[in-house]
Every structure is written in C-alpha cells, then in structure tokens.
Amino acid sequence: MKVTVGPAQYFRDKGLLEDAGTYIKNFGKTAALIGGHTSREIVEVSLRKSLSEHGISLKHSLWYGGESSESNIDRLVAELKAENIDVLIVTGGGKAIDTVKAVAYRLNKPLVAIPTIAATCAAATPISILYSNEGEFIGIERKAKAPDLVMVDTEIIMKAPVRFLIAGIGDTLAKYFETKSSVKKATPTALNQTAIAIAGQVYQTLLEIGKEAVTSINAQRVTKELEDVIDTVILVSGSVSGYGGDDCRTAGAHAIYSGLTIFPEVHETYHGEIVAFGILAQLCMEKTSDDELKTLISYYQEVGLPFTLKQMGIMNLTDSQWKKLGEITVTIEDMANMPFEVTPDMVIEAVRQADQIGNTMLSGSPVR
Template structure:
C-alpha cells in the first residue's frame, strides 16, 4: 500500500501572511510567487515583505495563466528554469494550486500553498485537475505533488466573495456521496473505512454549519463555525482523498461536472457549484429515493447552491447536445469509479431528472 495523505503541515489562523517568511526560510533563500491576478493583488505585497524580512528573494510574481493546463504548467516550468528558485509559493484558488503542484512535481521543488479562497481542497491534495487552455476538463493528473506547507489566512478568506465559500461547500459535500459509491468496489480496509467515515463527518458538519458559516462570511466575521467549515473544505476534504486513495476518489458527481464543461456558458459557474448539481444527478443515477434528492435541494436553497441547469447558465439543450453530454461524461475517469457500468443514456436521464427536481423546488 502506498498513499500520499496530504501536506506536510497545515496552519490556519488570521494574519498568517505576515509569517510566510518565517516558515519559508527552511526551504531556501529564493522564492517564486505564482498566482492569479486577484489573489496576487490581495496577498503578494504582504507575502513579499514577510519573505524579505527573512532574507528570501521573491522577485516579480508570476501569473499562472488562467487555467491549470499543460500549456501553463510548461510555462511555469520554463520560468523556474530561468529564475532558479528554491521554492514555489502558490497563491490563489484551485487552478493555481494544481498548476504549481504539477510544475513542482516536474522540477522537483517544494511548494508552499496559500489558498486565498475556501473553494476546493486543491491546496492539500497530491493530484492536479487539468483543463485545456479554454477551460474544458481533460484529465486528473498524478504528475503532481502535495505541498510541503499550507498556510490559510482566515482574514484574507473572510474578505473574499461569499460565493467561493458556497462553491467550496458544494465541492466538499461530494466527498460523502462519491466515497459512499466508490468504496463499494473496494476491499473494506481500515484505511477505506476511515476515509468514508471522515467524509460522512464532514458532510454532517456542513449540513449543520454551512448556512451559519455563509452568514458569518457575508457579515465579514471570522467565527469558530466559519473556521470549521474552512478546515472542512480545504483540509479534511483533502484528507478523505489522501486516506482513501484510488478507492475513495471522485465519481459520477465530478464526471458530470467535467461533462458539463463542454458547454462554454457554464465556465462562469464555479467548480463546486457544478459539482453540487452533479451530486443530485449522481443520486438519480444511483436510483436513490427522490426524497433524499429533495432534502439535499432544500439545503442547497439555504446556502444558495444551484440545483438546476438554468441556475448554472446552461442554455436549453438540443437532442444532439444531450447526446454529446452523455457520451463525453461516460469517458471521464471519475465515472469508472462508480460501482456499476454507466451508459450515456443513463447520464442523460439522471441529469434531466436532477434538473427537473431542482426546477420544481425553486
């Protein structure tokens, strides 16, 4: 057995951006900051100042390119070759994290991950989700590495748009529903049972505290409940993947997310928002009771997650669009993790059922 559980260390507290240099000096004296435009505008100045205090050179921050694509990973690797840093510091959301983790795997450098939003668990996992340069999903890559250090500044996250946290809740809810499905194909080892058990704990925490955490963020307050939800999204969700490995990976919810990315109009909807809808479709695919789906939709309405295609900006689909969605979705690696074979028609029917139930509860 071989698993990569997660990052070497995870620290979450308000104001930790001012301590990046203290933690970074163990990796060397030269860093390359990589991030998105917004994240760098919010955090780069504080990070650079903290690094300078410890004698760590940072230079000009590097924009990651907008997508976690092989094109941008190649660009970053080339930049590393020119600048020759001792460490990479990823600043931003999930696509930044995946770009940096994949480049770091290639060039053999340590990674400090500084997520500026609580929208995915990308900062704490060893895999990278790869898209093409236009935002369409292409693969889950294991040519990636877990960060050595994750620093979560709750002050920064509390100032981010609340929609990111809501998307993070959607993405994290999937851990329970997908691990429940994928673990049916696995040997019920202590590792798998622990991963599924943790996924259920996280799911129950989000049901209990998600609405309150969203309200706290809307009011700009950092509360213990908000901190718990942030940890659930970034750390605990990643730990499910770490402990469960390939036996508790993503399944139909993420496959349906990936399939829906063939429609350009959905690219303005966040990853976790689409995954949340994918959960509803997965439940329909599994033949779960409509009551279970309706109860989850009721929760979505409380935390403002989408539960239908129009809520994600998807235009009315023609017959050929539906067929293409079904055909693409079943080719996604995640779908093979389901405990039964899935056909394109099954996907179409599941998505249509989820969409209908979501529209009915608007």
C-alpha cells in the same frame, strides 16, 4: 503502498500572511510566487515584506495562466527551470494551485500554498486536475505534489466573495456521496474505512454549520463556524482521498461536472457549484428517492448552491447537445469509479431528472 494524506504542514489563523516568512524561511533563500492576477495583488505586498524580513528574496511574481493546462505548466517549467529558485509559492484557487503542484513536481522544488479562497481541497491533495486552455476538463494528472506547507489566512478567505465558500461547500459535500459509491468496488481496508468515516464527518459538519459559515462571511466576521468550514473544505476533505486513494476517489458527481464543462455558458459557474448539481444527478442514477433529493436541495437553498441547469446558465439544449453530454461524461475517468456501468443514456436521464426535481423547488432561488 504509498499514502499521501495531505500537506506536510497546515496553518490557519487570522493575519497569518504577515508572518509568512517565519514559516517559509525553512525552505531556502529565494522564492517565486505564482498565482492569479487578483490573488497575487492580495498577498504580494505583505508576503514580500515578511519574506524580506527573514532574508528571503522573492525573485519572481508570475501569472499561472488562467487554466490548469499542460501549456501553462510547460511554460512555467521552462521559465523557471534555469532559475536559482529554492521554493515555489502558489496563491489563489484550485486551478492555480493545481497548476503549480504539477510545476513543483517537475522542478522537484518545495511548494508552499496560500489559498485565497476556500473553494476546493486542491491545497491538500497530490494530484492536479487538467483543463484545456478553454476550460474544458482534460483529465487527472498524478505527476503533482502535495504542498509542503499550506498557509490559510482566515481574514483573506473571509474577504473573498461568499460564492467561493458556497462552491467549496458544494465540492466538499461530494466527498461523502462519491466515496460511498466508489468504495463499493473495493475490498475493505483500514485506510478506506477511515476515509469513509472522515467523509461522513465532513458531511455532518457541513450540514450542521455550513449556513452559519456563509452567514459569517456575509457579516464579515471570523467565527468558529467559518474556521471549521474552511478547515473542512481545504484540509479535511483532502484527507478522504488521501487515506482512501483510488478506492475513495471522485465518481459520478465530478464526471457530470466535467461533462457539463463542454458548454461555454457554464464556465461562469464555479467548480463546486456544478459539482453540487452533479451530486443530484449521481443520486438519480443510484435511484435515490425524490424526497431524499428534495431534502438535500433544501440545504442547497439554505447555503445558496444551484440545483438546476438554468441556475448554471444552461438552457434549451438540443438533442445533439444532450447526446454529446452523455457520450463525453461516460468517458471521464471519475465515472469508472461508480459501482455499476454507466451508459450515455443513463447520464442524460439522470441530469434531466435532477433538473426536473430541482425546478419544482426553484421558486425564490437565484439564477446565477
């Protein structure tokens, strides 16, 4: 049995980036920074200065490629394998982090993650989610490593657009609903029961203070609620799959997210926003009452999550598009974690039902 609960070390504080070298110096004297264009602009000056102060040379600053794809991973491995690099540093969101987790695994290098948004738990898991270069979901890559160190600068997270935190709340809510479903197929153990307990606490935390955390970013204030939600999204949620392993993985909500990525118009909607809608569709497949769904949608309205296809830019699907959505979604690995067999028609019916219920509550909610 092998259990990787999360990153080896996790630090979160306001202004933490200015002291990055203090923590990274333990991994060697040469480093490469990999991330998105914006994220590298945000961190590179302060990071380079702090590394230099501790005798570390930042030899490269590289764009990860825009998608967590095989071709981008291969390109970065080829570019860095002959270099004298002691430690890889990744900055950005989930796709950047997932890309470099796979690169670090292949190169067998220490990995430091500096998330610039709190939108996923990518920094705390030992898997990478792979996409095509066009953004369509491909699969789950287990030849990836959890970061040796995660550094979260609260001020950087606070200054990011609030939609990223909202998306993080959506993605993290799924831990509760998907774990409840996927664990039904497993024999109870100390590990998976611990994962269930953590998932329940994650859910309660977000219900209680999610709105306050969003308000904190809108007001540009670092509050305890914001700090707690950041830790919940980035770190604590990752420990659910860490403890639970394949017993407590993603399920219907993420499968429906992956299926919806076949529509180019949804690519302007963030991962966690689509997953939030996927939760509603999963609950429809599980025959959850309309009243329960409406209660959850009321929370979505409070924090700003989408709950209809229209809010995600998807409108007027043809019969062939609906058919394709159903057929592709049931092939996604996540769907196999549901405690019953799911057919394409069940997916179509669930997505339509969730959309219909959402539309009854749409008045006054923004279209993204």
